[in-house]
Every structure is written in structure tokens, then in C-alpha cells.
Amino acid sequence: xxxxxxxxxxxxxxxxxxxxxxxxxxxxxxxxxxxxxxxxxxxxxxxxxxxxxxxxxxxxxxxxxxxxxxxxxxxxxxxxxxxxxxxxxxxxxxxxxxxxxxxxxxxxxxxxxxxxxxxxxxxxxxxxxxxxxxxxxxxxxxxxxxxxxxxxxxxxxxxxxxxxxxxxxxxxxxxxxxxxxxxxxxxxxxxxxxxxxxxxxxxxxxxxxxxxxxxxxxxxxxxxxxxxxxxxxxxxxxxxxxxxxxxxxxxxxxxxxxxxxxxxxxxxxxxxxxxxxxxxxxxxxxxxxxxxxxxxxxxxxxxxxxxxxxxxxxxxxxxxxxxxxxxxxxxxxxxxxxxxxxxxxxxxxxxxxxxxxxxxxxxxxxxxxxxxxxxxxxxxxxxxxxxxxxxxxxxxxxxxxxxxxxxxxxxxxxxxxxxxxxxxxxxxxxxxxxxxxxxxxxxxxxxxxxxxxxxxxxxxxxxxxxxxxxxxxxxxxxxxxxxxxxxxxxxxxxxxxxxxxxxxxxx
Amino acid sequence: xxxxxxxxxxxxxxxxxxxxxxxxxxxxxxxxxxxxxxxxxxxxxxxxxxxxxxxxxxxxxxxxxxxxxxxxxxxxxxxxxxxxxxxxxxxxxxxxxxxxxxxxxxxxxxxxxxxxxxxxxxxx
Numbered sequence: 001x002x003x004x005x006x007x008x009x010x011x012x013x014x015x016x017x018x019x020x021x022x023x024x025x026x027x028x029x030x031x032x033x034x035x036x037x038x039x040x041x042x043x044x045x046x047x048x049x050x051x052x053x054x055x056x057x058x059x060x061x062x063x064x065x066x067x068x069x070x071x072x073x074x075x076x077x078x079x080x081x082x083x084x085x086x087x088x089x090x091x092x093x094x095x096x097x098x099x100x101x102x103x104x105x106x107x108x109x110x111x112x113x114x115x116x117x118x119x120x121x122x123x124x125x126x127x128x129x130x131x132x133x134x135x136x137x138x139x140x141x142x143x144x145x146x147x148x149x150x151x152x153x154x155x156x157x158x159x160x161x162x163x164x165x166x167x168x169x170x171x172x173x174x175x176x177x178x179x180x181x182x183x184x185x186x187x188x189x190x191x192x193x194x195x196x197x198x199x200x201x202x203x204x205x206x207x208x209x210x211x212x213x214x215x216x217x218x219x220x221x222x223x224x225x226x227x228x229x230x231x232x233x234x235x236x237x238x239x240x241x242x243x244x245x246x247x248x249x250x251x252x253x254x255x256x257x258x259x260x261x262x263x264x265x266x267x268x269x270x271x272x273x274x275x276x277x278x279x280x281x282x283x284x285x286x287x288x289x290x291x292x293x294x295x296x297x298x299x300x301x302x303x304x305x306x307x308x309x310x311x312x313x314x315x316x317x318x319x320x321x322x323x324x325x326x327x328x329x330x331x332x333x334x335x336x337x338x339x340x341x342x343x344x345x346x347x348x349x350x351x352x353x354x355x356x357x358x359x360x361x362x363x364x365x366x367x368x369x370x371x372x373x374x375x376x377x378x379x380x381x382x383x384x385x386x387x388x389x390x391x392x393x394x395x396x397x398x399x400x401x402x403x404x405x406x407x408x409x410x411x412x413x414x415x416x417x418x419x420x421x422x423x424x425x426x427x428x429x430x431x432x433x434x435x436x437x438x439x440x441x442x443x444x445x446x447x448x449x450x451x452x453x454x455x456x457x458x459x460x461x462x463x464x465x466x467x468x469x470x471x472x473x474x475x476x477x478x479x480x481x482x483x484x485x486x487x488x489x490x491x492x493x494x495x496x497x498x499x500x501x502x503x504x505x506x507x
Numbered sequence: 508x509x510x511x512x513x514x515x516x517x518x519x520x521x522x523x524x525x526x527x528x529x530x531x532x533x534x535x536x537x538x539x540x541x542x543x544x545x546x547x548x549x550x551x552x553x554x555x556x557x558x559x560x561x562x563x564x565x566x567x568x569x570x571x572x573x574x575x576x577x578x579x580x581x582x583x584x585x586x587x588x589x590x591x592x593x594x595x596x597x598x599x600x601x602x603x604x605x606x607x608x609x610x611x612x613x614x615x616x617x618x619x620x621x622x623x624x625x626x627x628x629x630x631x
Binding site: 270271272273319320322323324325355356358359360362424426 | 568569570594595596597598599600601623
């Protein structure tokens with residue numbers, strides 16, 4: 001029975017491919033606390049939805065390896081199609097050669113054509129050295145596709161093992177990087193090279209582990225404790241994002257917010273800190289806020305939430321970290337988040353309470369001017385609905401940067417505690433009343449009186465409201481309802497920019 | 508022979524053992540062993556203020572004035588406990604312990620000006 005033989009041959013080949021690196025290597029992968037590529041895809045995708053593509057691809061050189069070390073195909077998450085690749089560390093160490101790279105590229109091309117998200121699960125020893133420049137070229141062609149797909153389809157990379165050298169740049173070009181604690185490491189040059197060149201002693205985990213890349217470098221957006229948690233988080237992100245830039249992010253059933261006494265939350269004393277995440281919790285649907293890059297530049301809090309069932313992106317100054325100032329890292333974090341959220345049609349809700357940009361030589365020499373400019377650029381460039389709530393301090397350049405009306409907010413709301421002015425009362429009083437203070441018999445008392453006078457006259461929401469820079473002064477407890485009314489009337493907003501090749505974001 | 512005292516600092520009561528030294532060791536050597544008299548002493552709410560810790564030393568994340576010092580040498584602190592209130596950028600910033608530990612050295616007194624990166628408290 002020739003036909004039967006042929007079917008048997010297919011079954012035989014499939015069995016070999018599904019066995020991956022064999023029982024010993026699979027056992028070793030499990031010993032390390034890692035799932036195999038196929039186990040990971042089972043956890044990522046809706047049950048029974050995976051269609052493998054390119055399973056029979058093999059390299060031109062060396063022994064044929066199952067799936068050439070990377071499982072590729074299409075499946076569904078929350079019912080919607082996503083293209084995936086999962087590098088298989090049990091097969092030639094998940095190393096990337098010419099054909100391995102071509103399998104990934106094929107998924108990238110299909111994802112972009114079909115307007116579906118692209119998910120990569122990385123666990124690879126790096127370039128397959130025996131394939132030389134063909135392997136190198138494979139990386140380059142992946143980077144090019146990552147870039148062309150940027151802003152069109154969501155691209156998420158989950159780092160679930162080593163990712164070193166050139167392998168780090170595809171993840172860095174994607175929208176979001178999730179790392180697994182203990183097993184994932186990313187670095188350009190590893191501990192041995194660093195030790196040889198600079199003499200610094202550092203472990204791989206200290207150098208490029210999930211917590212290092214999340215909290216020190218800001219390369220990663222999320223850290224998860226194990227493969228299961230990382231993949232569950234990836235499913236949640238995909239459920240929140242649209243499939244591409246012409247779709248809207250899916251709504252969820254409305255839930256009332258957490259019980260937070262918003263009227264009593266922000267201290268009257270402008271010198272007292274509070275946790276702005278409590279304000280977010282009191283405004284958005286209960287338990288819907290998914291914070292992005294928590295642990296990095298925490299002086300700004302960013303993440304996605306639902307407001308009356310409508311997906312939104314939330315950006316907030318955090319007064320209890322670095323006094324809520326904007327510094328280089330916070331500017332980068334904020335600007336990248338705004339651009340990602342704008343690309344995928346999340347309306348922006350900005351909560352403002354910042355004394356300004358962080359002073360200091362380290363900040364100035366580090367380029368706070370060009371990094372801070374990213375915040376302005378990202379907000380002014382965004383065409384999604386933009387609503388800003390000024391909670392308390394909003395001074396000078398930082399007031400403008402935090403999505404002020406002047407910069408392009410569609411609507412700006414202020415709480416009665418808002419202080420909107422060109423600078424804080426103390427320095428302002430020193431400048432405005434300099435002559436009077438110099439002539440005063442009791443400079444200290446006179447200064448105190450002038451600071452109070454300035455605060456009374458200018459550090460409030462009503463001067464800005466009188467000029468129309470603030471559209472409504474709203475009681476904190478009423479703010480959610482006001483935001484729901486405002487945002488629902490902005491969802492049909494269209495804003496057209498002049499066509500251009502691309503802008504020149506101050507990098 | 509050590510003598511025992513009860514000391515109240517910023518409303519926190521401590522039992523302290525004090526021994527007279529026979530040599531001239533530095534006064535901040537850990538001869539003062541303090542433990543909170545009441546274990547149920549209310550801890551300030553955990554805070555997220557970033558304080559860089561290197562070698563167990565918590566440094567000022569931004570320049571300012573140490574308004575209050577919330578701990579004394581010998582205190583056992585948990586991660587997130589407030590060590591120092593640092594007034595900077597017109598904010599009373601709560602500088603929290605990045606890890607649990609015992610206070611080895613307090614580098615500042617209330618009213619002291621500190622620069623960015625200056626040591627505040629060393630935890631052991």
C-alpha cells in the first residue's frame with residue numbers, strides 16, 4: 001500500500017520533529033525550570049488552535065535538526081489570530097542559522113500582511129557559528145522586518161532563556177519585552193568579556209537578568225517569575241491590544257472603580273507625598289490597571305486600564321518617587337509608552353502632579369533637554385483622544401510637557417488643589433517681589449507674606465481656567481463621571497497631520 | 508555591667524542597654540543594642556521611593572535636606588520602612604529601606620544638607 005507508506009512516512013517525520021532535541025535534552029530543559037518550545041506554545045495559545053508552518057525546514061549545513069531549532073506558525077489568543085515563533089533550546093541550542101532565521105522572517109511577513117500580532121519566544125544560544133555570515137544576515141533581515149512592522153502590528157518578545165549579542169536587538173525593536181526571572185538573560189557582551197575588558201566582576205543574572213533589565217536599564221517592560229506567568233501575562237497583553245493599527249483595542253464589560261476616597265487623597269500641603277496609583281485605582285474600572293515598566297523610573301507611572309469599559313492608556317507623575325520630577329529615564333519611559341499607546345489607538349489619560357524637570361549636572365550633561373523633548377514630541381504627535389487631569393502641581397515646562405491644552409490635550413481638567421503657574425510660589429515670590437523684599441524691615445516675615453500672596457493669586461486652577469487652558473475644575477470624587485462623559489464624546493475624534501516621510505523624534 | 512534605659516525618639520520607645528567603654532572605640536560601633544519596646548509599633552506604610560543601595564548604604568536619590576531621621580543605630584528595619592524624610596524639590600520624600608536589615612550607621616542628622624548620592628543610612 002504505497003499511499004499508506006507515504007502517510008506513515010509523514011507520521012514518522014512529524015514524530016521526529018515533535019520529539020525536538022530528544023528526551024535527555026528535554027529533561028535538561030525541565031531541570032532548568034524551563035518549558036520546551038512546544039509546551040510554551042500550548043500555554044500561550046488557545047487550546048487546539050496552533051497550526052505549525054515550516055516544520056520540515058532544515059539547514060543547508062550540518063545534520064538536519066527538528067524544525068531547525070525554532071517552532072513557527074499561527075494560533076489564536078483570546079480568539080484572535082497571532083503569528084508566533086518559539087526558539088527550541090533543546091535543538092542545536094536554539095541557535096539561529098540561515099533557515100532558522102528564514103522561518104522567523106516568514107512569520108513576520110505573514111503577520112504584517114494579515115495585520116496580526118507577532119509574538120516571539122526567545123531561548124537561544126545565539127548565532128549558529130558554523131553558518132557564518134548567513135546566520136548574521138538572518139538577524140539583519142529580522143531586524144528590518146521588526147522595524148517595518150513597528151506601529152502596524154503589536155510585536156511582543158518573551159525572553160525565556162539566553163539572549164546575547166545580536167540576538168538582543170530584535171526584542172529591543174519590538175513593542176514590549178517580557179523576561180522570566182532566573183532563566184532569561186539579555187546582554188550585548190557577557191560577564192566574561194566584561195571581566196576581560198574592564199575588570200568588572202558581575203554574574204549573568206546581575207548583568208542581564210529580568211530584574212536588572214527591568215529596573216536598571218528599562219530594556220524590559222515586565223518580569224515574570226516563571227514561564228507560566230510570563231505567557232499568561234503575554235495573553236493578557238494580547239487580549240488588551242488591537243490586532244493592528246487600524247483596529248481599536250477591544251472594550252471590556254464595565255466595572256465600577258475601587259472604593260477610594262479621592263476627595264481626601266491628595267494632601268493639602270503640597271510638600272506631602274502620596275501614591276498616585278491610588279488615584280488611578282479610584283478613577284478606572286476596578287482592578288483593570290496593568291502597569292508597564294513598574295520598577296523603572298517610578299517617578300512616572302504608566303499602564304493600560306479600562307474606563308467605563310473603554311481601554312485607555314494612563315500616564316501619571318508619582319509624587320512619592322523623586323518628588324514626582326521628570327528626569328531622563330522617566331522621560332524616555334513616558335514618551336515611548338505614549339507613542340506605543342497612540343500607535344494602537346488607546347486614548348491618553350494624563351494625571352499631572354510634578355514640580356518640574358529634575359535639576360542637576362548629571363541630568364543636564366545626560367541630555368535632559370533632548371530626552372525631555374521626547375515627552376513633548378510624543379504628546380503633540382499623538383492623534384488619539386487626549387484628556388489631562390491636573391491633580392496638584394503643574395509648573396513651567398513640566399506643566400506644558402504633561403499633555404497640557406497648549407501642547408494638544410483635547411480637554412484639560414483641574415482639581416481644586418491644582419497649582420498651575422510658571423513656577424512655584426517661593427522662587428516666583430523671590431523674583432517678583434525682589435525690590436520689596438530687599439527694602440523690607442523684616443525680610444523673612446515679608447518673604448513669607450509674599451509667598452502666601454503669590455500662592456493665593458496664582459497657584460490655583462482658576463487663573464488657567466479663566467484663560468481657557470483648563471476646561472473644567474472638577475471635584476476629585478466627580479472626576480470619573482466627568483472623564484467618562486468627556487472621553488465618550490471624543491472617541492470619534494479625527495486629527496489629520498500633514499503627510500511626511502516620518503518625523504524626527506529627538507532621540 | 509551594662510545598665511538599661513528606656514529612650515523615646517520621635518514617639519518610638521526603645522529599651523537600650525548601655526555599657527561604659529574602657530577603650531576609645533568609635534561611638535557608632537554597635538555597642539548600643541536597641542529593639543523596639545513594642546513589636547506592634549505601627550510601621551509607616553511601605554513606600555516606593557527609590558534609594559540607591561550600594562554595599563548596604565542607602566544614598567540620597569536627589570539633593571535636599573534631611574528633615575527627619577526615622578531610625579537609630581541598631582534598629583531592625585523591613586524592606587519599605589521609611590529611614591529618612593528628605594526634603595527635596597519641595598517634597599517631603601520618604602526614603603525607604605531597599606532591603607530588610609539592621610541599621611549600622613546613620614550618616615545624617617535632622618537639618619543636614621545632602622547631595623545626590625550622599626550616604627544616608629548604612630544597613631547591615
